[in-house]
Structures are given as C-alpha cells and as structure tokens.
Amino acid sequence: MESRGGSTNLHPISSRRRRIRLHGRPRRARSLPSRFREPVAVEAIPYILPPLQIQLPDTWRLWKPAVLHCPPVTSLPCWRPCPNYGPRETKFRLCDTRSLDDKFSFPLKGYNNWEIESMPDKVLAKIITDWHRSPVLSFRPDTRNVISRIAPDLVAKWGPAVCQAEADIMWIIGEKWRVKTHIPEVHRVLRDEVTGYLIIIMDYVRGSNLVDIWHCISPERRHRLTKAIVKLICVMQTNEARYPGPAGITPMRALVHRDYPVPLCMNGTDYDRYMNVLLSVANCYRPEGMRTKGFMRTYRGKFVLANMNLDPSSFIVDRKNNIWIVGWANGGFYPPESELAMVERLMPSRFADLTREILKNILHDRLQRQHLRLIASMIDGDPLEKKGGGFYHHLE
Known part of the structure; x- marks a missing residue:
C-alpha cells in the first residue's frame, strides 16, 4: 500500500518485529519480579x-x-x-x-x-x-x-x-x-x-461415647444412665444357650490363655474343666496367703448372652438417651459371673459407682465372680491384680 510519506507495511509479522526493534521484547508474567506478583494464601x-x-x-x-x-x-x-x-x-x-x-x-x-x-x-x-x-x-x-x-x-x-x-x-x-x-x-x-x-x-448410631460425656453430665443423668445400663445387662442375661462360647464354629476369644489352647466345641463340663486349669495356674503365681480356694462350677445347664468386654467405651448414648452396646468381638454365651467379672476388671476407677450398681443389682455367685476375675487378671499378665481398673476391694 502506497502513502504520501512513503510505503507502509501492514503485515502483522513485520509490525511485531518493528515493535520489538523499537521497544524490546516483552517479558512474560512468570519472569516478573516478586514485588509485582500478588501473594496467594495457602488457605x-x-x-x-x-x-x-x-x-x-x-x-x-x-x-x-x-x-x-x-x-x-x-x-x-x-x-x-x-x-x-x-x-x-x-x-x-x-x-x-x-x-x-x-x-x-x-x-x-x-x-x-x-x-x-x-x-x-x-x-x-x-x-x-x-x-x-x-x-x-x-x-x-x-x-x-x-x-x-x-x-x-x-x-x-x-x-x-x-x-x-x-x-x-x-x-x-x-x-x-x-x-x-x-x-x-x-x-x-x-x-x-x-x-x-x-x-x-x-x-x-448418632450419639456420644460414655467415656467422653461421663465427666460433664449431671449426677441425675448419671443415675438414669446407670439404671439403663443395669437393666440392659439384665435383659441380655435372659437370653440363654446350652453350650458356651461364641456363635458359630469359631474359637473362643474371652478368658482364653495362649499357652493353654481351648477346645473348639465344648459343653458345660469341658468348660468347667478348662476354667479350673486356668484357676490353678493363676494360683501358682500368687503367694500362699493370696490364693483362692474352691473350684469353678459354672455349669448350670445354661449360658447367657454376654459381651465379655464391657468398659465405658462399649456404650453409646444416642440423642434420646438410649443405650447402645458396640464392640462384640468377644461376645458369646458364658456364665453370668463372667460378664460381671470382666466389668469389674475393665471399668476404670472413676466409674466405680457404675460398677457398684451393676454388681449389686444383678444376681450372681460372688465366689465364682472372684475366680473369673483372677483368671482374667492372670491372662492380662497381672496375677496379683495390681494393675487395671477392676480391683475394687471396697466393692466386696
């Protein structure tokens, strides 16, 4: 294209080259100094x-x-x-x-x-x-x-x-x-x-664990929850079976010592025999003055439903103050004293009132409960019952 001042080239490539020759090549955004960049927050x-x-x-x-x-x-x-x-x-x-x-x-x-x-x-x-x-x-x-x-x-x-x-x-x-x-x-x-x-x-289950709320609730609500837990355990013990152990043909997990294998399928007599073996072993670890006397006679022709791992973390309190029990890995059918012995062994000291109400309101054989608690302590590596939250002499 011709003009009075001479010829003008409107080609886009030539125009870009002319701008670069006169003003220099433009810098990219990533090459700008840091003061020209806006900082981006991590949040x-x-x-x-x-x-x-x-x-x-x-x-x-x-x-x-x-x-x-x-x-x-x-x-x-x-x-x-x-x-x-x-x-x-x-x-x-x-x-x-x-x-x-x-x-x-x-x-x-x-x-x-x-x-x-x-x-x-x-x-x-x-x-x-x-x-x-x-x-x-x-x-x-x-x-x-x-x-x-x-x-x-x-x-x-x-x-x-x-x-x-x-x-x-x-x-x-x-x-x-x-x-x-x-x-x-x-x-x-x-x-x-x-x-x-x-x-x-x-x-x-939408609710709170009993461990997390026990220290911040009122004494009246603690009493209501304690009564509900005792009632629930009583209802559980109305469900009976003829043979001890978990449901199905699976090995027993509660009150079992690793050095003394438990038979896969047992009747009441076999269960008493196995418990007496563990009781004899537990007495061998204790001084003569602390040894328990008597034998395990848990066979009554029936065994009741038990969780066998009831501690405060096993209870969930929902929004309507209903009690739910979770954690049934050791659950099955056992003597009534077995559940109470495990409660006495596993409950921490600040839940002593709850433990006292459970032991007082549920009928059981006190001597058998002591034997089973000793067996549980021996299995946990504490035959003298110095550790754990369940050694409550003041409850006896």
Whole structure:
C-alpha cells in the first residue's frame, strides 16, 4: 500500500518485529519480579479430591448402573484425639471430625442398603479403606481397628482384630431377642483382598461415647444412665444357650490363655474343666496367703448372652438417651459371673459407682465372680491384680 510519506507495511509479522526493534521484547508474567506478583494464601487453595467413578465388571449383572459414582471431597482431614480409654485410662482413640458432620459428602451417599449390599467386594473394600473419602470415626492404636463412616447412616469396621464371630453374634441378636434395639444392625460382611482384613458394615448410631460425656453430665443423668445400663445387662442375661462360647464354629476369644489352647466345641463340663486349669495356674503365681480356694462350677445347664468386654467405651448414648452396646468381638454365651467379672476388671476407677450398681443389682455367685476375675487378671499378665481398673476391694 502506497502513502504520501512513503510505503507502509501492514503485515502483522513485520509490525511485531518493528515493535520489538523499537521497544524490546516483552517479558512474560512468570519472569516478573516478586514485588509485582500478588501473594496467594495457602488457605485460599481448596483441598479437592475429584469425583471418583468406578466401572463395575462386565460380568456383574446384579446391579445397575454399571458405574459407581463417589462425590468430590472438599475438606481436609481434621484429627482429634479422644483420651481416657482402657482400664487405667491410658489409651486413646483418634477421630476425624469430618465423620461427625452429616453434611459431608460420604462416598456412598445416595445409595440404599440393597445397592450397597449388591456391590462387588473388591470395589466396596477399595472405597471403605480410602480414609480420604471415608472419614475415620474411630481409630484405636492399641488394636489397629478402624471404624469408617461410608454413608450418612452406615459405618464400616475393619482391621486386624475384626473377626467373623463379632458379625455372627450381632446377626443372631438382631434376629431374635429384645436386646436387638440396642445393637447396631449388621448389613454385610466382606474381606479386603489387599489387606486380608474383615469388613463389617453396620448402622451408624448418632450419639456420644460414655467415656467422653461421663465427666460433664449431671449426677441425675448419671443415675438414669446407670439404671439403663443395669437393666440392659439384665435383659441380655435372659437370653440363654446350652453350650458356651461364641456363635458359630469359631474359637473362643474371652478368658482364653495362649499357652493353654481351648477346645473348639465344648459343653458345660469341658468348660468347667478348662476354667479350673486356668484357676490353678493363676494360683501358682500368687503367694500362699493370696490364693483362692474352691473350684469353678459354672455349669448350670445354661449360658447367657454376654459381651465379655464391657468398659465405658462399649456404650453409646444416642440423642434420646438410649443405650447402645458396640464392640462384640468377644461376645458369646458364658456364665453370668463372667460378664460381671470382666466389668469389674475393665471399668476404670472413676466409674466405680457404675460398677457398684451393676454388681449389686444383678444376681450372681460372688465366689465364682472372684475366680473369673483372677483368671482374667492372670491372662492380662497381672496375677496379683495390681494393675487395671477392676480391683475394687471396697466393692466386696
């Protein structure tokens, strides 16, 4: 194009070259000095896990749709320690506070129980063991067991100490007896192929652990909760069986010494014989003046339902002040004195009033309870009963 001042080149490339020759090459934004950049706060960067979509196997035809959708995660884990667990209140558990928020985007939110029960084990185990998406409701470092909340109304318990006997006894309770309204309902049991851990999916109980609220409630409410716990244990002991041990053909876990294997299936006479062996061993560790006299005669032709691990952490108080019992790994059918002996052994000293009411209001054989408590102390490595929260001489 011609002009009066000469020729003008309007080609874009030539124009860019002319600007570079006159003014220099422009610098990129990332090469600017730090004083020209606006600082970005770390808190302003959201922690987001994208939505997860898992394709179900082509051979799986029992559930539609064929893709499992998990919502995104927009919040960081926030761990809170919960102390004062165990007989001496020296243990603790960890809790991710996201698991207490009903508005959190749980991975299986929106799926009903039938759909969750129909999912493949491998897919379901992958979601449950991902603690970024399934927040941890409780983690016990002593047992390494984990309780993850996977839906607004469901939790999954998994870990090295989770056993089939716990699911079996909870299934039996949920089918027959009056105590089923105080036990979480079990929906499914599966095994993780990666870790080999057993996973139990059960109902989520909205409430507080008795350990966490006992020190901050009024004496009147403590009395009401104590009466409710005593009544619940009495109802449990109305359920009877002819043979001792856990439900199903599984090894006994309560009051068992590792150096003295217990037979797989026993009747009442065999159980008394095994308990007398443990009582003799326990007396050998004690001075002559502290040895107990007599024999175990627990066989009455019946055994009652027992949790065999009742401590304050076993009780959940819901929003209506109802008592729920959790942790049935050692549960089964045992003599009535066995449950009371374990309560006396495991309850911390600040729960002495609760222990006193349980021992006073439930009929039992006092001498047999002392024998079983001695056996439990010997199994825990404390034959002289110097440790633990259950050695209450003032209760005798």
